[in-house]
Amino acid sequence: MSGSVDIKQKMAYHPLLLGGIALIAGAMLVFADAGTRDQIAERQAEDLRASLTQVVADHEHDNKLLEDTVVLHAPLEFSDYENGITFYRARLQGKVVAVSFQVIAMGYSGAINIMMSVRSNGSIMGVRVISHAETPGLGDKIEVAKSTWIDHFSGLSLEEQSSAQWAVKKDGGAFDQFSGATITPRAVVRAVHKGLLYFKAHRAEILGEDATDD
Amino acid sequence: MTDYKQIMRDGIWDNNVVMVQMLALCPLLAVTSTATNGLGMGLATTAVMLTSNIVVSALRNIISQEVRIPVFILLIATIVTLIDLGMNAFMHDLHKVLGLFIPLIVTNCCILARAESFASRQSLLPSAMDGLMMGAGFTLALVVLGGVREIIGSGTLFANAALLLGDSFSFLDMQLLDHYRGFLLMVLPSGGFLALGFLLAGKSWLDHRQADRALVAAKAARIAAINAMDDEDDLAGGDRT
Numbered sequence: 001m002s003g004s005v006d007i008k009q010k011m012a013y014h015p016l017l018l019g020g021i022a023l024i025a026g027a028m029l030v031f032a033d034a035g036t037r038d039q040i041a042e043r044q045a046e047d048l049r050a051s052l053t054q055v056v057a058d059h060e061h062d063n064k065l066l067e068d069t070v071v072l073h074a075p076l077e078f079s080d081y082e083n084g085i086t087f088y089r090a091r092l093q094g095k096v097v098a099v100s101f102q103v104i105a106m107g108y109s110g111a112i113n114i115m116m117s118v119r120s121n122g123s124i125m126g127v128r129v130i131s132h133a134e135t136p137g138l139g140d141k142i143e144v145a146k147s148t149w150i151d152h153f154s155g156l157s158l159e160e161q162s163s164a165q166w167a168v169k170k171d172g173g174a175f176d177q178f179s180g181a182t183i184t185p186r187a188v189v190r191a192v193h194k195g196l197l198y199f200k201a202h203r204a205e206i207l208g209e210d211a212t213d214d
Numbered sequence: 215m216t217d218y219k220q221i222m223r224d225g226i227w228d229n230n231v232v233m234v235q236m237l238a239l240c241p242l243l244a245v246t247s248t249a250t251n252g253l254g255m256g257l258a259t260t261a262v263m264l265t266s267n268i269v270v271s272a273l274r275n276i277i278s279q280e281v282r283i284p285v286f287i288l289l290i291a292t293i294v295t296l297i298d299l300g301m302n303a304f305m306h307d308l309h310k311v312l313g314l315f316i317p318l319i320v321t322n323c324c325i326l327a328r329a330e331s332f333a334s335r336q337s338l339l340p341s342a343m344d345g346l347m348m349g350a351g352f353t354l355a356l357v358v359l360g361g362v363r364e365i366i367g368s369g370t371l372f373a374n375a376a377l378l379l380g381d382s383f384s385f386l387d388m389q390l391l392d393h394y395r396g397f398l399l400m401v402l403p404s405g406g407f408l409a410l411g412f413l414l415a416g417k418s419w420l421d422h423r424q425a426d427r428a429l430v431a432a433k434a435a436r437i438a439a440i441n442a443m444d445d446e447d448d449l450a451g452g453d454r455t
Contacts, residue, residue, distance in 0.1 A: 014281040021273075021285050025292040032299045039303035047306075133314060137247045137368060137401035145374070180398050 047130070052088055054144075055100050055117035055126035061090035065100065070206060076198050077191070078104040078111065087206050090117070096207050098125050099199070105191035108183045109133045112142070114191055116153075118199045120207055123157035127192055132184075139184035149176060149185070158196050166193035216340045225347025232355035232410075233417045237324040242356060243406040245315055247367065250375045252360030253353065254312045258297070260349025262319050263328060265293045267345030270333040277334065286329045287320075294320045311378050324352065355413070362409050367401040369394030 007013060045066070052065045068091065071084035079085055079102070088100045100117035112132040117125040127150050129142045141147035152175065167173025168186050177185050199206060231237050238259075245255045269289050270277075277285050298316045301309040309316075319325070328348055333341040365371055369391035376384035399405045 014278055017276065017278060018281050018284055018288075021288055025288055028292060029295055032296050036299045036303035040299070043303065043306040047310075131310075135247075135401075137396075138398075180402070 051115045051128060051130045052100050052117075054128045055115050056088075056090045056098055060097060060125075061092055063089075063091040065090060070099075070208065072202055072205060074198070074202060076103065077194050078106055089206075089208070096120055099206050101195065101199075102130070103191045103195040103198075105187035107132060107134050107187045108139050108181065109135070112184070112188060112191070114188065114195075116192055116195050118196065121157075122159065122196070122200060122203070123155055124153050124192070124196070127153040129188070134184045135181065138178060138181040141178045141181070142184060142188055147178075149178075150188075152176075153192055158200060163193075166190070216336070218340070218343055221340060221343050222347050225344060225349075226351040226354060230351040230355060230417075231324045231348055232352060232359075233414055235324065235327070237327055238322050238352060239410070241315070241318050241322055242359065243403055243410065244318070246356055246360040246363055246406060246409075247401050248364045248370075248374070249357050249360040249372050250378050251315075252356030253372075253375075254308075254378050255315045256349070256353025256356040258312055258316055259319055259322060259325070259352055260346065261297060262290070262294055262322075263325050263349045263352075264342060264345040265297075266290045266325055266329055267333040267341040268338060269293065270329040271336060271338050271341035274334045282330070282334065283326075286326055286334075290325055290329070291320050308378065311374075324348065359406070359409055359413055362413070363400045363405055365390055366397050366409075367399075367405060368396045 049066060056065065065088045068089040070087045070089065072087065073081055073084055075081050076085055085101055089096050090098045090100065098117045098119045100115060103114050103116060105112040105114060110133045112134065113130040114127060115130050116127045119125050128144060129150060132140070132142065134140050134142065141149055144150050161174060164172060165174040166189055168175045168177040168182060168189060170177050170182055171186065173189065175185060175189050229235060232239065232242055241255060241259075246252045266286075266289060270286060273285075273289075294316065298309075298313075301316070302313070328345060332344045336344070361371055364373065369389065371388045371390055372386035375386040379386070397405075400409065
């Protein structure tokens, strides 16, 4: 140690080392990102397709859902509406039978991404939670894998249930809350309700030329 | 010479990350509401710890003492991000289950602790072994804690194991208590603290019992040795007479 001048003891060595390693790490991340970006985008498109088939059964339509879309920019709570909310139209023999779109609920621990599909008559065809960060064992009963709770939305519409009923039972509504987790189902119910209201308000734009058919 | 057996013992039992070093309790309590989550987090952490130990050990001669901590953190964060990206692209289903936990691994202090206290001083192979074994010990603690909380909290064990390990492991998914309404406390973080307390007490009890047994055995050996010496004396005495 003493006497010999160790290169590691020089003042410039530390920043150079740190900088060098940061450079290598950064380069590796750039390569990894470039190498996996397409794969990840493809996987996410598959996920989207999979989540669409959960809310729109295959026999309900005969078109390609991902290719028949309409994008709206009207405000919707929590959604990234400035970049547009995409509506995926399901057609049977050319006629729009339902549209699927994503709504976002603010749950107990951040955003809950929900895919819902609405029939052209305004009733819900299906609702599924795509991703969430709710407490395992409590809030995660919104997943269809854990509980059938989410299926209770199917068939409901704004006409069938008044605005007051679009709430959990604790708040005087029609939906069960979970023991230990009220915030999560409350947020989901609210988001689905907002989604239906949005559909009603923009029905003509969303359904396109088919709006007057029924 | 490096004692791999000792590294193995240290990692899994004698110097267990959770049960002895008391590190990484934050991810531990956060994810162990089920055994499957614990296993997933444990495996991901093991992969990161193994890689980071290897990289740190390989670079230990050029990393200077003064900037070692930022360098370690940078390396660990890079490794975690690479694993995150790789899993997202090539093991997408697994990533969907574990995706939430993976960025958490960066903040896991036991990885930095192993880099600092072991990998930066030892050569490649022992460091790799240490990372693997510390990870195995962490996984063990996570699975045990997750299992206990899951059984008491919701009456199942390894629920959704098939999501993590593939359909061939669906046999692990067990409903242990039928019509069990669940014990919410164990699923909540406070239940995690309680279960962790009992786990630590249990480990300590096992260690004490083993130490007591060793003590008794040593005593017995000493008495036997004294008796044997007495016998020799007797024999010697007998000869003299």
